[in-house]
Amino acid sequence: MKDKLYNAFVEATRNVFNLMLNITDISHRQAEDFQCDDEVDIAIGIVGDLDGEVVFRFPVSTSLNMVRIMSGMEFEEVDLFVTSAISEIANIISGNVLTALSDSEMQCNLLPPVQCEIENHKKYDLETSSCLGTAIGEICLEIRLNRP
Amino acid sequence: MDSIMLWKDQYELGVPLIDAQHKELFRRVGSFLQVLRSEDAWEEKIPKLDDTLEFMKRYVVEHFRAEEDYQQKIDYPGYEFHKQIHDGMVQYVQEVSQQYEQSDHNEDLMQQFGGRLLAWLINHVAAEDQRIAEYAKRKGLSGNEG
Numbered sequence: 641m642k643d644k645l646y647n648a649f650v651e652a653t654r655n656v657f658n659l660m661l662n663i664t665d666i667s668h669r670q671a672e673d674f675q676c677d678d679e680v681d682i683a684i685g686i687v688g689d690l691d692g693e694v695v696f697r698f699p700v701s702t703s704l705n706m707v708r709i710m711s712g713m714e715f716e717e718v719d720l721f722v723t724s725a726i727s728e729i730a731n732i733i734s735g736n737v738l739t740a741l742s743d744s745e746m747q748c749n750l751l752p753p754v755q756c757e758i759e760n761h762k763k764y765d766l767e768t769s770s771c772l773g774t775a776i777g778e779i780c781l782e783i784r785l786n787r788p
Numbered sequence: 789m790d791s792i793m794l795w796k797d798q799y800e801l802g803v804p805l806i807d808a809q810h811k812e813l814f815r816r817v818g819s820f821l822q823v824l825r826s827e828d829a830w831e832e833k834i835p836k837l838d839d840t841l842e843f844m845k846r847y848v849v850e851h852f853r854a855e856e857d858y859q860q861k862i863d864y865p866g867y868e869f870h871k872q873i874h875d876g877m878v879q880y881v882q883e884v885s886q887q888y889e890q891s892d893h894n895e896d897l898m899q900q901f902g903g904r905l906l907a908w909l910i911n912h913v914a915a916e917d918q919r920i921a922e923y924a925k926r927k928g929l930s931g932n933e934g
């Protein structure tokens with residue numbers, strides 16, 4: 641299940657980056673050691689057959705690049721516009737994952753994206769994280785879910 | 789100020805009516821974003837943003853309806869699912885513009901709306917709408933049924 645989720649998120653991120661940002665070359669590694677000084681963390685809550693959240697960790701430079709590619713405009717700082725745009729992308733990726741998994745046994749729903757601080761003290765049944773390397777910088781996904 | 793171009797030819801579906809509406813939608817959203825992100829004082833931007841917002845509220849509904857009509861005409865199996873997405877977006881646009889009026893033109897609300905609209909529109913047209921075209925092609929429809 642852990643691998644299935646991991647792969648589903650990597651695949652969905654690949655697709656969305658390809659379609660929305662024209663970025664095709666994406667590498668990934670399973671990683672607990674993602675380090676970034678300035679990042680925007682967006683949490684998408686998941687409820688249903690699985691319960692928990694996925695946190696998308698976007699470094700500031702990656703965030704600004706994503707919005708620049710989409711809009712053709714320059715952005716100097718992460719403001720409400722940028723946060724909202726990348727939250728929607730996190731939402732789209734997660735939605736695509738659930739659609740892909742709903743073909744199998746799983747039924748879940750998403751909660752609206754919220755900006756968050758990453759916390760590491762809780763324990764989850766299913767925990768995995770993925771670092772994706774792209775031409776516009778890395779992003780990290782922290783998947784933490786329980787089976788209620 | 790050079791006008792920004794959000795539209796990319798790869799978004800084309802090959803259905804003339806829908807493509808024309810998408811281009812118009814992208815053009816309007818582009819000018820909306822350009823005003824929204826300009827250096828001008830917020831007070832000065834409000835009238836232009838209000839105009840575009842009013843236009844988009846009408847145009848989005850009109851476009852969604854045309855696209856749904858086309859889907860029905862070609863018996864698109866994803867019609868119900870796609871309509872749900874459209875309805876969700878219409879509801880979101882209405883909610884935001886209501887909050888925006890009630891808040892007496894709060895800038896934060898519009899910045900958030902702009903960011904989400906940009907990402908939503910690109911994904912919807914590049915991914916969801918594209919599926920309609922793929923289906924039409926598989927069925928051997930020429931695209932002029934719209």
Ligand SMILES: [Fe+2]
Nearest residue numbers: 810855913917
């Ligand atoms: Fe459309």
Ligand SMILES: [Fe+2]
Nearest residue numbers: 855912916917
């Ligand atoms: Fe659509």
